[in-house]
Amino acid sequence: MNKKIRTQPNCAKLFLFLLFVSLAVFACASGFRVSPLESDIQWTEIGGDGFHSFAREADDIENPELLFRLKPLSMVGSTIVTGDNTVFCCTQKGYLQAYDLTKGKLLGKIKIKYKMISAPVYDNHTLYFAAVDGRFTINSFDAVRGRFNWRKNLGVFESALTVSGDNLFAANRSGLVYNLDKESGDIVWEYQADSEILSGTIVVDDLVIVGSLKGIISALDKSTGEEVWQYNSGMILRATPSSDGSRIFWGTLDNTLLALDARSGSELWRFNTNGAIYTTPSVTKESITFGCNDGKIYSIDKITGEERWRFDTETVVNTSCITIGSTVYFGALNKMVYGLDAVSGKKIWEFPVEGRVVGNPAYYDGKLIFPVESRFLYVFGQNKN
Amino acid sequence: MKKYFFSIILVLIFTSNDALSQRFYYGRNKIQYTDFDWMVLTTDHFNIYYYPEMKKLAEQGAFYAEESYKILENKFSHTITKKIPLIFYSAHLFFQQTNTTASFLPEGIGGFFEFFKGRVVIPSDGSTFRFKRVIHHELVHVFMHSKIYWVQKNEGKTRQVQPPLWFIEGLAELWSGEWDTQSEMVLVDQVLEGTLVPITSFGAIAGSYLMYKEGENFLRYIEKTYGEEKILMFMENITRGKKFEDVFKLVIGKGYAELNDEWVYSLKKQYYPLLENNEFPRMAAEKVTDRGLNEAPAYHRTEYGDFLYYISNTTGYTNIVKLSLKPGGQKPEIVIKGERTEQYEVIHFLSSKIDINEDGILAFSTKSGETDILYLYDTNANKLVDDFKFPGIITISSPSWSIDKSAIAFAGLNIAGNRDIYTLDIESGFLSQETDDFYDDKNPVWSPDGGSLVFSSSRTAYGEQGAYNLFVKELDTGEIYQITNGLHVDRSPVWSYEGNYLAYTSNRNGVANVFMTHMYEVLPSGNKGRTTTISFESGLGDENKDIGSEDLQNAAIFYEPGETKQVTNFTTGVFDPEFTPEGGLFFTAFERYSYQLRYLENALDIFEEKPILETDEITNDDSDWKPGEIDIVHDQNAGVYEKKYSLDIAQGQVTNDPLFGTNGGARFAISDLLGNDRYFLLLYNNSQTKENIFRSFNFTLMRSLLKKRINYNYGIFHFSGRRFNEADFFFNERYYGGFFGMSYPISLFERFDFSTNFGRSERDKLLDDQERIALLTGAYLSYVKDNSMWGPTGPLDGARYIVTLGKTKDISYNNVSYNTLIIDLRKYFRLSNSTALAVRLMTNINRGREAQRFYIGGSWDLRGYPLWQIWGQEINFLSVEYRFPFIDNFGIRFPFGRMGFGAIRGALFLDAARINDSGSEFTRLDGVEFPRKLGSVGIGFRFNLAGALVLRLDIGKRIQNNFSSISGKTFKQFFFGWDF
Known part of the structure; x- marks a missing residue:
């Protein structure tokens, strides 16, 4: 009679199984998920909306107080974006992190390993972000389900992404402008600019407008990628532009702010400063406000280009201002954040922070967020208690 | 250098009973002649260290520093969050005394940024323009260092690629001012001679002036061709490459080789056409010297022939030499040996002329101790006849004899940092200050009648932009008037023997060339008379001297410039022209990256043939530029310097020796901001068992005081461990106590060192049970001399001596008592x-x-x-x-x-x-x-x-x-x- 010989438990198989389970758990544990909220904000990107306006017609934050400090793993390299009560930031060391804005807690992180300095987009609970290197330089991440939709390698991206309708627009270091299908990541069209592009694209109506480092501003048909108009500014473009829907406002490294007609590309006016402009202007109904390397915040009539007021910080301002209600907020390299009256330019609030303010601010539901070089995100708001 | 070695050798000698440390150290001496009362001026972004005598200069420096800060903050898009320490000196000779660095600071060093403590140390030389430029240059270093560190730190990549030295210095030059004619001269020379060093080989010229200029020019090319923003992008992307060239490829898309090709090609296109209308000095003028570095000619005619005296460095030492101008390839003869003794400690090269009168008395200045001394040397008797030192005057340059040999004019830099013109009456020794202001005045020369001085000065309307024009001061009336004018540098004026022409160098048309102006004497009646004939043919007797009527002698003669012509058209720069009686011209020419003497035999004839240039428009208005001054209330922002210490070194180490086992230790050093007060701590443990761990702690704690001329060291020590010597074989010894030392530098080359120690030594031989206890004291006195001149692998000239006498004694048990004699010549x-x-x-x-x-x-x-x-x-x-x-x-x-x-x-x-x-x-x-x-x-x-x-x-x-x-x-x- 053959006895069934009981074999020893297969330790190797047990080990592999446990390893698989651990990996699965670990894999699920990385990344993050957000809770989708009903919101009238369709999407957010640099400046908070499709025109990069860095402005909100919201209630003033009276006497903003520090609600909490968030601590990303390394310095925030790109503009932060907010959506669904979450702030998303990309860091210099290659992490994409999400924080809950109600509790100030980390929701999770994704390790990309490569520096990210390009401003991401949060659209319809999907996060689009880019990196300067690596296997996948442009990514689509479903923030609700906590997983990637698609990932591609399309070159080095240092400029802000933008979304319009079903399309994602991105321009890379080699001067290639892509129109990608948001859902699939497929290339709809691509356009080669004359030189590298470090400033973000902007979509105004049916035009996608890009500016190369050598100063050529091109407006492309959103659907076909065909050139509609071109303007040679003769200046170095690094800042991302903003718009009010009919005009484009663009800061240059040649100390000049340009205003162009979005439809025709003709120059409307230009405003000269004494310093390079790295910032995206904040656009309201009457004016545009921007910071400059000469240490000043300028408020300009957006129709005439006449100066309304200026405020001297006596240091460099190379991050954008944000206008919330009737107050303009900004941070400077002197480790201070300020609030100015949007009409008079008078200082009405200031707060010392622990490092130079090196990232553009963001706003969400009464909260103002500043990235600071010492790796903190300062969240200000009205203390409801 | 010497400071650290002195401290360390003291520690080693007097804390090691085995005296393995008797490896002696020579070295020159950095002497603190001057006891500065340091003050601190605080501005928005700087703490400025200065002494009261230079308060005005410090305020000017503060203004320029804040101005530079604003510009650089914008350019770098970056700010520095801590106050930057700036340490100013009003003269280079004071700067050389600084303890912020142990290195010697030769005259070519215009300032430095020491990144460990973030200090910037800058001397003034009398020129406001250059002071401002050096401040800006050093602040570029500060910003670049901060920016790159910030970029690397934020990405956690602090050990990544660092920018090479050519980029660091090239950028500092690029962003601190315009491309000037001196820089142009160097590049033209390199390109036309075919010796331009490609960027791929910049390492071979690391640290040299050539590297500065080539680096700057290369970055100018990048800026112009690819955009200024690229320069900042190199720094912002520095973490994205394994080497700096990778960063270039990322930012520009091209590597070094390709960029070098483009750059060199652009330089050739720019400079080759110069040869159509310009000459190499050696091709258009007669060669006088061709080896080493030679400059500042002074012509002398004697009954035995014609001689040329000049400053020369062909051996490594700078000397004043004499060359016979007889045909036949004469060799120069050293008249004054420089850089070997305190008397002629440093002969200023490229910054001071020499002069000789018709009696053969040579006038020159050298650094001798704390300040310069003006020497008069009789070249006939070959001996020094007189020397002059002036209180409050730190440097003396370009002495010039009056025609009647009774006086000497020179430019003197005072302790406040102002360079002015002085005249010295030889017989009485009386010194007159002829100018007294913040303008930089130099290269004085007497007029033919002896009643005026012509000199180069920044008091022109363009002076704030770095221009120097020629002025005349009437000695009797004190009036100063201008004779050249423009945004260029006119310097080194010299009169022809007849007194008709004034020759000088000017860069008004590019690199410096010789220009001549026909000078007219305007008599008191207002008539422009013919020029006075003054013959200076030495040895031919007074009968040939015709200095005009007595009325003319006594009247103040006004010199009006007439036709001006460019006499030389050389591709590279020329300096220090010197006439001969026949109208020939000696001068210094820069070519093949060296300075040589050349001779134009028929300079006056050439003048006649050249076209007349447009006359400078002389308005004789008072120049209204003034150096900037910081807008602060000085007394509220200034205070006495207080020492604050910070870390210099922190280093840990573990060693393993098959015989002595494993040791681990650390060393630390801290010092105050000015480097005058230092502490060293050396700490290690060599215990073999855990029971011995506390006994086996070895340390030395020492303090060094370097502020004054005599330097002091003192400290305590404890050493314990196993030792070996031939008498006792292996033994354990515990030795602890204290020590004290001083060093008195006699001169740059000689010093006395004294040291003493006391300590208890407990020695336990391993081979027997004998224990030896001693209370040891030692005293050592050394004389050290070092004026050696080094080649690539060791000294080639000069000498080095040490003589040491010492005594070591056990004052308690008399177990030890020996005398020491060390002589090393x-x-x-x-x-x-x-x-x-x-x-x-x-x-x-x-x-x-x-x-x-x-x-x-x-x-x-x-x-x-x-x-x-x-x-x-x-x-x-x-x-x-x-x-x-x-x-x-x-x-x-x-x-x-x-x-x-x-x-x-x-x-x-x-x-x-x-x-x-x-x-x-x-x-x-x-x-x-x-x-x-x-x-x-x-x-x-x-x-x-x-x-x-x-x-x-x-x-x-x-x-x-x-x-x-x-x-x-x-x-x-x-x-x-x-x-x-």
Whole structure:
């Protein structure tokens, strides 16, 4: 009679199984998920909306107080974006992190390993972000389900992404402008600019407008990628532009702010400063406000280009201002954040922070967020208690 | 350098009973002649350290620093969050005394940024423009360092690629001012001579002025061709490459080789056309010198012939030499030997002329101790006849004899940092200050009538932009008026012998060339008379002197400039013109990256043929520019300097020795901001068991005070561990106590060192139960001299001496008592430019109870014997070595690239030693008998590796049997270290 010989438990198989389970758990544990909220904000990107306006017609934050400090793993390299009560930031060391804005807690992180300095987009609970290197330089991440939709390698991206309708627009270091299908990541069209592009694209109506480092501003048909108009500014473009829907406002490294007609590309006016402009202007109904390397915040009539007021910080301002209600907020390299009256330019609030303010601010539901070089995100708001 | 070595050697000598530390250190002395009362001026972004005498200059510097800060903050898009320490000196001679760096600071160093403590140290030289530019240059370093550090730190990549030195200095030059004619001169010379160093080989010229200028020009090209923003992008993307060239490829899309091709091509296109209308100096003028560096000619006619006196450096030392102008290839003769004694400690090269009157009295200035001294030297009698030192005047430059030889004019820089013109009456010694303001005045020369001085000054309307024009001061009336005008540099005026023409150099049309202006004397009546004829043909008697009527003699003569013409059209710069009676012109020319003397025989004839240039528009308005001043209330923002210490070194180390086991330790050093007060802590543990861990802690804590001329060191120590010597074999010793030392520098070259120590020594021999306790005191006095001049692998000229007398005694138990004599004399006889005979005589004697042994052997002294394996209480040593060049340079070309190597030098040597000792059990067991006579003879090769290390290979034979025979075996000894 053959006895069934009981074999020893297969330790190797047990080990592999446990390893698989651990990996699965670990894999699920990385990344993050957000809770989708009903919101009238369709999407957010640099400046908070499709025109990069860095402005909100919201209630003033009276006497903003520090609600909490968030601590990303390394310095925030790109503009932060907010959506669904979450702030998303990309860091210099290659992490994409999400924080809950109600509790100030980390929701999770994704390790990309490569520096990210390009401003991401949060659209319809999907996060689009880019990196300067690596296997996948442009990514689509479903923030609700906590997983990637698609990932591609399309070159080095240092400029802000933008979304319009079903399309994602991105321009890379080699001067290639892509129109990608948001859902699939497929290339709809691509356009080669004359030189590298470090400033973000902007979509105004049916035009996608890009500016190369050598100063050529091109407006492309959103659907076909065909050139509609071109303007040679003769200046170095690094800042991302903003718009009010009919005009484009663009800061240059040649100390000049340009205003162009979005439809025709003709120059409307230009405003000269004494310093390079790295910032995206904040656009309201009457004016545009921007910071400059000469240490000043300028408020300009957006129709005439006449100066309304200026405020001297006596240091460099190379991050954008944000206008919330009737107050303009900004941070400077002197480790201070300020609030100015949007009409008079008078200082009405200031707060010392622990490092130079090196990232553009963001706003969400009464909260103002500043990235600071010492790796903190300062969240200000009205203390409801 | 010397400071640290002095401190460390003290620690080693007096804390180690075995005196292994008797390896002596020479070195020159950095002397703090001046006791500064340091103050601090605080501005928005700076803490400025200065002394009260230069308060005004400090405020001007503060203004320029804040102005630069604003500009650079914008350019770098970055800010510095801490206040930057700026340390100002009003004269370079004061700057040379700074303790913020241990290095010597030759005259070519205009300032530096020390990134460890973030200090910027800057001297003024009298020029506001240059002061401002240097401040800006150094602040570019500060910003760049901060920006790159910030970029790297934020990405966690602080150990990544660093920018190369050519980029660091090139950027500082690029962003601190415009491309000037001096820079242009260097590049034109390099391109036209075909010696431009490509960017791929910038390492070969690292640290040189050429690297600064080529680096700057290359970055200008990048800026112009690819955009200014690219420069900042190099720094912002510095973490994205494994080497700096990768960053270039990322930002511009091209590597070094391709960019170099473009850059060189653009320079050739720019400079080759210059040859159509311009000449090389050596092609259009007669060569007077062609070796070394030569400048500042002074012409002298005697009954024995014509001579040229000038400043020359062909051997490594700067001297004043005399050259006979007789045809036939005469060799120059040294008249004044510079850089060997305190008297002529430094002869200023490229910053001061010399002059000689018709009696042959040479006037020149040198640094001698704390300040410059003006010397008068009789070239006929070959002796010094007089010397002058002036209180409050720190540097003296460009002395100029009056026609009647009764006075000398010179430019003097005072303690406040202002350079003005002075006149000295030789007989009475009375000094008059002819100008007294913040403008920079220099190169004075007497007018033919002796009533005025012509000088170069920044008091022109363009002075704030760095221009210098020529002015005349009437000595009787004190009136100053302008004779050239424009945004250019006119300098070194000199009158022709007839007094009709004024020659000078000017860069108004590009690089500096010789210009001449026909000068008219306007008589008091207002008539423009013919020019006064003054003959200066020395030795021909007074009958040829015609200085006009008595009325003319006494009247103030106004000199009006007439036609101005450009006399030379050289591709590179010329300086310091000097007339001959026949109208010829000697001058210094820059070419082939050196300074040589040239002669134009018919300069006045050339003048006649040249076209007249547009006359400068002279308005004679008072220049209304003033240096900027910081808008602060000084007293509220200034205070007395208070010491704040910060870390200099923190280093840990673990060693493992098969005999002595594992040791671990650390060393720390802190100092105050000015580097005058330092603390060192050395700490390590060599315990073998855990029970001994506390007893085995070894430390030294020492303080060094360097602010004044006499430097002091004192401290405490505790050493414990296993030791070995030939008398006691292995023993444990615990030795603890204190020490004190001082160093008095007599001059740059000589000093006295004194040190004393006291301590308790508990020695426990391992082979027997004997314990030896001693309360030791020691006192040592040394005289050190060093004026050696170094070649690539060791000294080639000068001498180095040490003589030390000492006594060590056990004052409690009398177990130890010995006297010490150490003499180490090294003399270098220069045979030619690159060969020398080096001789070393050394006597080391320790005599008495428990006298310590000296050690010899190895590549550094007695070659052919193992390192430090020959020992004795008395060692007499002689070494003679002939040093010569072997291979100048060589390279190896691989398929993937080329490697270049520097010079290999050779040496033929003979070493001989006599060693004596009272003997010990060890030696008796070993069979060694004293006295011993040992020697070696052979050939050696030396290779300097990157300027930091010299590799040595010696091959030879031992001399044995008390010098009676040579060993049949050949030894080969490979080691490192400089020649003795």
